[in-house]
Amino acid sequence: MSNEIWVVADLTIGGDVRKVTFEALSEARRKLVGKLGGQLCGVLIGSGVSALASELGKYGAEKVYVVENELLKDYTPEAYTVALSELIKKHNPYIVLAGNTSVSQDFLPRVAARAEAGLAVDCIDLDLTDDKRLVVKRYKYSAKSIATVEFLDYKPMMATIRPNVFKPEEDAKNPEVVSESVEIKPEVIWTKIVEVRRKESPRPELTEADRIVSGGRGLGSGENFKLIFELADAIGAAAGASRAAVDSGFVPYEMQVGQTGKVVSPTLYIAIGISGSIQHFAGMGSSKVIVAINKDPDAPIFQKCDYGIVGDLFEIVPVLTEEFKKLLAQQ
Amino acid sequence: MRIVVIVRQTPDTEAKIKVAPSGDTIDTEGIKWIVNPYDEFAIEEAIRIKEKLGKGEVILITMGPARCIEALRTGLAMGADNAIHIKDESFAFTDPYALAKVIAQEIKNLGEINLVLTGKKMIDEETGQVGIHVAEELGIPHVAIVTKVELSSDLTKVTCQKEIEGGQMVVEVPLPALITCERGLNEPRYASLPGIMKAKKKPVKEVTIDNINLEALGLTKEALGPAGARFRVTKLEVPQIQRRLRILKGKQQDMVKGDEVAEAVRELVRLLREEAKVI
Numbered sequence: 081m082s083n084e085i086w087v088v089a090d091l092t093i094g095g096d097v098r099k100v101t102f103e104a105l106s107e108a109r110r111k112l113v114g115k116l117g118g119q120l121c122g123v124l125i126g127s128g129v130s131a132l133a134s135e136l137g138k139y140g141a142e143k144v145y146v147v148e149n150e151l152l153k154d155y156t157p158e159a160y161t162v163a164l165s166e167l168i169k170k171h172n173p174y175i176v177l178a179g180n181t182s183v184s185q186d187f188l189p190r191v192a193a194r195a196e197a198g199l200a201v202d203c204i205d206l207d208l209t210d211d212k213r214l215v216v217k218r219y220k221y222s223a224k225s226i227a228t229v230e231f232l233d234y235k236p237m238m239a240t241i242r243p244n245v246f247k248p249e250e251d252a253k254n255p256e257v258v259s260e261s262v263e264i265k266p267e268v269i270w271t272k273i274v275e276v277r278r279k280e281s282p283r284p285e286l287t288e289a290d291r292i293v294s295g296g297r298g299l300g301s302g303e304n305f306k307l308i309f310e311l312a313d314a315i316g317a318a319a320g321a322s323r324a325a326v327d328s329g330f331v332p333y334e335m336q337v338g339q340t341g342k343v344v345s346p347t348l349y350i351a352i353g354i355s356g357s358i359q360h361f362a363g364m365g366s367s368k369v370i371v372a373i374n375k376d377p378d379a380p381i382f383q384k385c386d387y388g389i390v391g392d393l394f395e396i397v398p399v400l401t402e403e404f405k406k407l408l409a410q411q
Numbered sequence: 412m413r414i415v416v417i418v419r420q421t422p423d424t425e426a427k428i429k430v431a432p433s434g435d436t437i438d439t440e441g442i443k444w445i446v447n448p449y450d451e452f453a454i455e456e457a458i459r460i461k462e463k464l465g466k467g468e469v470i471l472i473t474m475g476p477a478r479c480i481e482a483l484r485t486g487l488a489m490g491a492d493n494a495i496h497i498k499d500e501s502f503a504f505t506d507p508y509a510l511a512k513v514i515a516q517e518i519k520n521l522g523e524i525n526l527v528l529t530g531k532k533m534i535d536e537e538t539g540q541v542g543i544h545v546a547e548e549l550g551i552p553h554v555a556i557v558t559k560v561e562l563s564s565d566l567t568k569v570t571c572q573k574e575i576e577g578g579q580m581v582v583e584v585p586l587p588a589l590i591t592c593e594r595g596l597n598e599p600r601y602a603s604l605p606g607i608m609k610a611k612k613k614p615v616k617e618v619t620i621d622n623i624n625l626e627a628l629g630l631t632k633e634a635l636g637p638a639g640a641r642f643r644v645t646k647l648e649v650p651q652i653q654r655r656l657r658i659l660k661g662k663q664q665d666m667v668k669g670d671e672v673a674e675a676v677r678e679l680v681r682l683l684r685e686e687a688k689v690i
Contacts, residue, residue: 093577157553182575186555189543196629198508198641201538220647221437221535224428228646232639270552270588274570275581285576315690333595334574339424339534340448340594348689359424369687370654371679377665386655387682389675391667399676407680407690
């Protein structure tokens with residue numbers, strides 16, 4: 081068993097390293113590497129990805145394993161499972177981390193099963209016990225509670241981290257790049273990709289966004305969401321919605337934040353015309369700063385926000401958008 | 412077509428969570444239990460496939476304490492044919508690793524099956540890993556976070572639309588396969604009164620801890636309970652995030668009006684910039 085801590089890089093469809101990978105490298109360095117006396121390593125899986133190794137080095141990876149194969153060009157759970165499982169079998173890492181992205185959530189359960197490893201997903205805190213077992217914190221019961229979860233002594237110990245929780249912090253290293261060839265038989269790939277539809281959105285993705293502006297039923301129509309989009313664009317935010325707004329048909333489900341929508345954790349969350357149900361808070365309650373704009377002074381969101389304005393959103397939001405634009409133009 | 416649906420019983424989404432005196436689990440006193448909302452989509456989809464084909468069998472499976480029979484009865488009332496309850500009070504604490512191992516073993520015991528459906532995540536444990544782990548144990552493909560399911564006419568393949576970051580994907584996998592269901596897949600039906608009456612007579616097979624071949628799974632009795640198979644919960648807390656609660660209101664009434672609007676907006680921007688330092 082080695083003392084290596086691995087961070088499996090999460091890539092966008094366009095092939096860039098996601099910010100959450102840097103967050104995982106940074107937090108592993110701060111909280112785990114010293115205590116374990118281990119080495120921080122990055123893992124790149126794909127085709128033509130070796131050039132990304134230096135980016136992982138920028139955030140402290142001393143070594144980067146690169147598994148490249150033509151069959152890893154497009155993501156399939158089967159090929160990625162083989163690639164990472166074989167790598168784990170060969171090098172026996174102590175801890176394997178990744179971002180809690182749709183890709184990692186999709187294939188890491190298979191990898192953990194093959195490695196007979198525990199996998200804790202969506203962690204918001206990482207640490208080691210005195211006897212060097214991974215201990216994490218994660219939400220349970222719709223974000224209404226936080227569990228401390230201690231791994232038993234089986235290795236590797238695997239965990240995914242929630243995006244936007246840990247601070248990415250550069251620590252430039254010139255990583256040793258280890259190219260690994262893993263045999264992937266084409267017949268093990270069951271998944272046939274028929275079509276990939278990328279959304280051409282000028283705005284950041286909800287789950288990764290640092291700022292989010294969300295609208296609720298108070299917007300009254302899909303057309304009025306223009307106010308949300310304009311405010312979002314003024315501050316480079318992603319646009320979200322409450323379940324009520326989605327159920328009313330104002331905007332598509334992919335914008336929904338909450339228990340049965342996306343779970344987000346931005347620095348700034350602006351909720352407009354959203355009453356603030358328990359279910360909505362299950363999706364955004366861990367935001368660092370919450371702002372509410374609502375005409376109902378008794379809306380539950382005013383009990384759980386940092387800043388709020390009681391008033392008509394149709395009067396307030398355009399003024400707020402202009403004020404932000406003015407301010408940011410000065411900077 | 413034999414379709415298995417993995418079901419979980421979870422606290423109601425509105426339930427207020429209190430920590431039990433032991434400090435590592437919830438106080439279940441007064442909790443209303445429901446079928447995990449995402450599993451409802453799975454049950455509904457299974458029933459729709461059976462209805463469309465005009466034949467087939469929908470089998471529900473759950474692992475949990477005695478109370479979970481209610482979740483199975485709900486699914487049976489919706490239209491599932493029979494159910495398996497892997498039952499023990501200690502199974503309220505089973506970790507995802509052991510859950511997947513045991514559930515997969517029971518599905519294997521069913522012999523030939525064509526499709527396994529479950530929710531994209533369990534809202535109590537807040538993870539979607541169990542279904543995918545089950546697929547791995549069964550040696551079958553999976554498609555996760557699915558919003559559309561279409562079986563090929565010869566029932567050898569399934570085409571699924573799934574949600575990914577920044578878009579959607581359409582993939583095809585051979586059957587048998589496991590699919591995890593996302594909201595938007597369908598609109599789950601309510602159980603009808605005759606459905607509820609019929610559900611009482613539908614067979615529910617009970618599997619107890621002594622019926623599980625633990626050795627073959629590399630597990631122990633203790634590993635299925637709070638001690639955990641790969642990890643255990645040592646503490647549960649209800650987070651107390653201190654919010655600033657700076658609410659700007661109008662002078663005459665709660666709502667800001669007229670000049671107060673611009674004033675409040677300027678004050679909000681100032682606070683975000685100078686106090687919270689987020690702009």
